[in-house]
Amino acid sequence: MLTMVVELEDKPGQLIKVLEPISKLGGNIISVTHRRDEITPLGRIPVRIAVQIDEKKIDQLIREIESRGVCIRSYNRVKHTVTTSLLLIGHIIHTDLRSTVDAVDKTGFAEVVEMRIVMPELNKPSTAFIKLSAVNDEKLRESVRILKEVCKAKGIKVIEPL
Amino acid sequence: MRIAIIGFGSVGRGVAEVLIEKRDYLKRYLGDYKVVAVTDSKGGVFDEEGLNLREVLEMKRRGSLPKRITSIEVVRELDFDVCIEVTPTNIENGEPGLTHMKECLKRGIDVVTSNKSIAVAFKELMKLAEKNNAHLMFEATVGGAMPVIKLAKVDLAGNEIISIKGILNGTCNYILSRMEKELLPYEMILEEAKELGIAETDPTYDVEGIDAGAKLVIIANAIMGLDAKFEDVERVGISDLTPEAFKVALENGYTIRLIAEATRDYLRVSPRLIPLNHPLAIYGTLNALEIETDLAGEVFVIGRGAGSKETASAIISDLICLSKSLRCL
Numbered sequence: 001m002l003t004m005v006v007e008l009e010d011k012p013g014q015l016i017k018v019l020e021p022i023s024k025l026g027g028n029i030i031s032v033t034h035r036r037d038e039i040t041p042l043g044r045i046p047v048r049i050a051v052q053i054d055e056k057k058i059d060q061l062i063r064e065i066e067s068r069g070v071c072i073r074s075y076n077r078v079k080h081t082v083t084t085s086l087l088l089i090g091h092i093i094h095t096d097l098r099s100t101v102d103a104v105d106k107t108g109f110a111e112v113v114e115m116r117i118v119m120p121e122l123n124k125p126s127t128a129f130i131k132l133s134a135v136n137d138e139k140l141r142e143s144v145r146i147l148k149e150v151c152k153a154k155g156i157k158v159i160e161p162l
Numbered sequence: 163m164r165i166a167i168i169g170f171g172s173v174g175r176g177v178a179e180v181l182i183e184k185r186d187y188l189k190r191y192l193g194d195y196k197v198v199a200v201t202d203s204k205g206g207v208f209d210e211e212g213l214n215l216r217e218v219l220e221m222k223r224r225g226s227l228p229k230r231i232t233s234i235e236v237v238r239e240l241d242f243d244v245c246i247e248v249t250p251t252n253i254e255n256g257e258p259g260l261t262h263m264k265e266c267l268k269r270g271i272d273v274v275t276s277n278k279s280i281a282v283a284f285k286e287l288m289k290l291a292e293k294n295n296a297h298l299m300f301e302a303t304v305g306g307a308m309p310v311i312k313l314a315k316v317d318l319a320g321n322e323i324i325s326i327k328g329i330l331n332g333t334c335n336y337i338l339s340r341m342e343k344e345l346l347p348y349e350m351i352l353e354e355a356k357e358l359g360i361a362e363t364d365p366t367y368d369v370e371g372i373d374a375g376a377k378l379v380i381i382a383n384a385i386m387g388l389d390a391k392f393e394d395v396e397r398v399g400i401s402d403l404t405p406e407a408f409k410v411a412l413e414n415g416y417t418i419r420l421i422a423e424a425t426r427d428y429l430r431v432s433p434r435l436i437p438l439n440h441p442l443a444i445y446g447t448l449n450a451l452e453i454e455t456d457l458a459g460e461v462f463v464i465g466r467g468a469g470s471k472e473t474a475s476a477i478i479s480d481l482i483c484l485s486k487s488l489r490c491l
Contacts, residue, residue: 087411160435162327
């Protein structure tokens with residue numbers, strides 16, 4: 001597993017420069033998140049990409065992406081092997097979604113690898129399907145506990161898996 | 163066997179009907195049995211020679227029972243062998259059920275109950291029963307007709323029960339499985355359940371997980387050897403669930419059910435994400451339980467969690483157990 005943050009210019013045809021090498025090397029894209037609200041002074045948009053890929057091919061992948069002129073801000077290999085899914089119900093966006101996700105991501109042993117949000121109407125509670133990934137079962141439980149705590153403080157309801 | 167029936171609502175009447183209808187069959191296990199007293203919240207009838215149950219049922223159909231004896235008088239003064247205590251649950255202080263049961267146990271009279279009030283004072287009742295060489299049987303308190311207590315204690319004897327998780331409230335399961343199928347708001351499905359008589363006018367006991375929590379405490383104490391109380395249960399109800407939650411869950415291969423779970427570390431009733439192909443993803447008013455054991459691995463039971471005849475089934479099985487003809491005590 002590899003997660004990286006690349007900076008892309010805000011014009012068509014940029015993302016493909018990253019996705020092509022991944023596909024060529026047999027990688028499986030887990031998630032792609034555009035962080036439009038973190039646009040850089042040079043007008044670039046940070047994009048966070050999580051990929052499942054053969055460990056041995058990571059160095060080659062980084063070289064291939066850089067050779068296409070893409071700026072890789074950071075990347076790290078994560079040996080995240082266990083995942084779980086949860087549902088969040090409540091005012092997810094208006095309670096600073098970023099800080100909710102960061103609470104898990106900054107642990108270093110777990111991260112949010114997938115998120116899908118459905119917003120029925122303005123001011124009505126929205127629903128998010130979240131996939132967490134961690135290095136082992138114990139850390140996964142720990143990350144669920146952290147997420148629950150953050151959500152409790154924000155009045156967001158967490159529906160845990162069995 | 164001389165029986166007293168305390169409480170004559172839907173469960174009590176269901177038991178009485180089975181005792182009439184299956185008399186020849188049940189006599190093989192219970193011997194020649196007679197019901198010497200039947201009471202409800204307002205009155206009661208008794209006959210040491212044995213009541214005519216058909217007549218008692220007819221009296222109840224026409225209104226309440228005549229005021230010839232009260233529940234308290236029966237449990238304190240009358241001579242009989244087994245008390246079938248089927249008054250309504252009171253999770254606040256357990257009354258009047260707890261007093262009925264304690265009075266019987268003190269006198270060495272066996273008690274068979276469907277009253278979840280035992281969750282309030284489980285250990286105390288068990289000690290009282292042991293001290294007076296009596297038995298308290300409570301299969302009917304959890305999961306209705308679904309075998310749980312005797313399944314774990316008799317059929318899985320020798321196993322350590324590591325954890326249990328399951329669906330212990332048919333009303334919530336009905337609401338959630340309808341929300342899943344129709345993707346309609348909670349309030350709308352709750353109204354439908356009320357009209358069908360599946361939910362009560364005040365559905366708090368069910369939808370806030372109180373009923374499931376009480377059952378969880380009983381199961382955890384009885385088969386896992388815990389000393390848990392109702393207050394120990396972390397509870398989250400189902401009323402905040404939205405159609406969107408089901409939509410998103412379904413798109414990812416999950417559904418949502420109210421799950422009661424007990425481990426050595428915690429007791430919890432809360433809505434949980436369940437893979438659509440999991441045995442606990444059941445529909446309608448059914449109940450289900452997964453019992454995790456050290457030797458047998460996981461054992462699943464699914465069955466009807468409520469209903470007059472269904473609850474009577476659990477009570478009759480306890481009665482037969484007490485008669486010792488099956489050697490299950």
